[in-house]
Amino acid sequence: MKAGIIGGTGKMGKLFRPVFERADYEVIVSGRSTGVTNAEIAETCDLVIVSIPIRDTIRVIEEIAPLLNESQVLCDFTSLKVAPVAAMLTSRAQVIGLHPMFGPTVSSIARQTIVMCPARVTGTTLSDLRHIFLREGAVCTIATPEEHDRMMAIVQGLTHFVTICMADSIRRLGVDIEKTEPFMSPVYQIELSLVGRLLSQDPALYADILQENPFVPEVLAACRAAAADLAGIVASGDPEAFAEFFSRDTEHLGTYCKRGQVLTDTLIECMVKK
Numbered sequence: 001m002k003a004g005i006i007g008g009t010g011k012m013g014k015l016f017r018p019v020f021e022r023a024d025y026e027v028i029v030s031g032r033s034t035g036v037t038n039a040e041i042a043e044t045c046d047l048v049i050v051s052i053p054i055r056d057t058i059r060v061i062e063e064i065a066p067l068l069n070e071s072q073v074l075c076d077f078t079s080l081k082v083a084p085v086a087a088m089l090t091s092r093a094q095v096i097g098l099h100p101m102f103g104p105t106v107s108s109i110a111r112q113t114i115v116m117c118p119a120r121v122t123g124t125t126l127s128d129l130r131h132i133f134l135r136e137g138a139v140c141t142i143a144t145p146e147e148h149d150r151m152m153a154i155v156q157g158l159t160h161f162v163t164i165c166m167a168d169s170i171r172r173l174g175v176d177i178e179k180t181e182p183f184m185s186p187v188y189q190i191e192l193s194l195v196g197r198l199l200s201q202d203p204a205l206y207a208d209i210l211q212e213n214p215f216v217p218e219v220l221a222a223c224r225a226a227a228a229d230l231a232g233i234v235a236s237g238d239p240e241a242f243a244e245f246f247s248r249d250t251e252h253l254g255t256y257c258k259r260g261q262v263l264t265d266t267l268i269e270c271m272v273k274k
Contacts (some may be wrong), residue, residue: 110137
């Protein structure tokens, strides 16, 4: 069996290459530095994975789609699924959208989540691919492309939007981060670390996540409304109004509030020991 990763010279391709090699696939990759073309991968590989930036994914899928046949499996690694899966379905291949919910800096995929969006695939093919990831210790979540993108508008879109807003607020205020260190609380350190982690990466990735997902605008509208309401309550100086606002969210998150406290206590303990 042969697996081909289009964009396989990138960080995510390099992470997954040994995963498929350990599953007894012969793995070939295409990229700017290889002599292997995308067309060669599409014409010769049993499993074809597109692992390139979101904005280029559909174009590349459309280029290779006519070269594929019914015996092949076509997947992608992008953070969105509705549009890429629709593009993959124009081929004759079996189609499974994949989204590794982690960056390529992880040491392995063990205990990491991979979302699988089977669109046109036999049960055996889906089971075999899922087994490859499970054998590596990953956790697999099955979803439709629309379910995936709606959830990513929250899990990625809202999270990254708020994180970037925090960074830009600090910039607008002219705050010297170094001068905040003597005043750091553990929670501020965690939040600031998330800001630093995001800003140290490629802005194009986050632009695509926020701008290409059609479900993000609705989420950001809710975020802006929440911020406006909370700002109004803060300005009012009314502690009862604040408590009511706070309590509604506590009730909605339910038992996760306690779980979140336990998890962050563990993170804080690790930070202290480090």
